[in-house]
Amino acid sequence: MFYVNEKELNAIATWFDGFVASFQAGSSEEQRNYDLKIEHTRRVMGFMERLTASMDIPSGERALASAIALCHDVGRFPQYRDYGTFNDSLSTNHASLAVKVLKRQGVLDNLAAESRSLLLQAVALHNAFIIPNDLDPELRRLTLLIRDADKLDIWRVMIEYFTATPGERAAAVAWGLPETGACSERAIAEVAAGRMLCRSLLESADDFKLLQLSWVFDLNFAESFAIMDELGYLETIASLLPQQQSCQEAVETVRSFARSRVLSSA
Numbered sequence: 001m002f003y004v005n006e007k008e009l010n011a012i013a014t015w016f017d018g019f020v021a022s023f024q025a026g027s028s029e030e031q032r033n034y035d036l037k038i039e040h041t042r043r044v045m046g047f048m049e050r051l052t053a054s055m056d057i058p059s060g061e062r063a064l065a066s067a068i069a070l071c072h073d074v075g076r077f078p079q080y081r082d083y084g085t086f087n088d089s090l091s092t093n094h095a096s097l098a099v100k101v102l103k104r105q106g107v108l109d110n111l112a113a114e115s116r117s118l119l120l121q122a123v124a125l126h127n128a129f130i131i132p133n134d135l136d137p138e139l140r141r142l143t144l145l146i147r148d149a150d151k152l153d154i155w156r157v158m159i160e161y162f163t164a165t166p167g168e169r170a171a172a173v174a175w176g177l178p179e180t181g182a183c184s185e186r187a188i189a190e191v192a193a194g195r196m197l198c199r200s201l202l203e204s205a206d207d208f209k210l211l212q213l214s215w216v217f218d219l220n221f222a223e224s225f226a227i228m229d230e231l232g233y234l235e236t237i238a239s240l241l242p243q244q245q246s247c248q249e250a251v252e253t254v255r256s257f258a259r260s261r262v263l264s265s266a
C-alpha cells in the first residue's frame, strides 16, 4: 500500500517534536521565528485534516497527507538557524532542505518505499511556483492538498504580521521589503490579469500583500475556498492594501474569482 498508518504518523510526530526542540534560540526574536513555524505546522495539519475529511479518500492516504503537512516545513528550522531568514531567494530552497533533513535523519525509513517517495515529492513541490502537469494522480492530489493547507495558514501569519506593531513582529516573515505605502503598477497589472504574482516582481511590502492575495488563483479544492471565506482572509488582506484605485480594481478581480469558486462549490 502507498499509505501511512497511525503508528507511523505518530512516530513522525514524535521525531518532529524532538527535532524542533533541538533548535536553540539565542534571543527572543529568534525564538519567535522558530515558534512561528511550529505553530504554522500545527495549523497546516489541522487544515489538512479538514480538507481530507471533506474528500472521499482512504484513511491511509489521509494519514499520509497529515504526515506531509507535518514534514513540509522542517527545512525552515535549519534555514533560519543558518541564514537568519525565511526568504528562500536570499538563502536556500526550504523545501529541498526539508527533503535533505528527512533523508539525513532517517525519519521515513520505516515507511513503505512508495509512501516515502510520495511524501518527499509532495514536500519538495509544496512551494514551487507552478507544479508539473504530468504528475501521477495520487502525487498530484497530495501536492495540491499541501499547497492549499499551507496557504490557508500562511494567510493567517501574514495578517498577524501586518497588523502587529513593529516590535511584536516576527521579522523574518516579510523579507524586509520597504514600506512605501503603495503597490507597484507591475504587480497590480499581474493580479488584475488573474495571475499569481511571482516574487521577483515585488518592490514593496504592499506588493507582498498583493502576492498573498493572488494566491487565491492557485487554490484548488472547494473546501479550501470555504475555509478562506469562513476565516475572512480575502477581505482582511484587501483592507490592509493601499487605497490606490488600480490596486482596488485588482482586488475586485480576485474577489470575483473567489466568489465564482465559492458559488460553484456551494
Ligand SMILES: [Fe+2]
Pocket (backbone or CB within 6 Å): 072, 073, 094, 126, 127, 150
Ligand atoms: Fe513552506
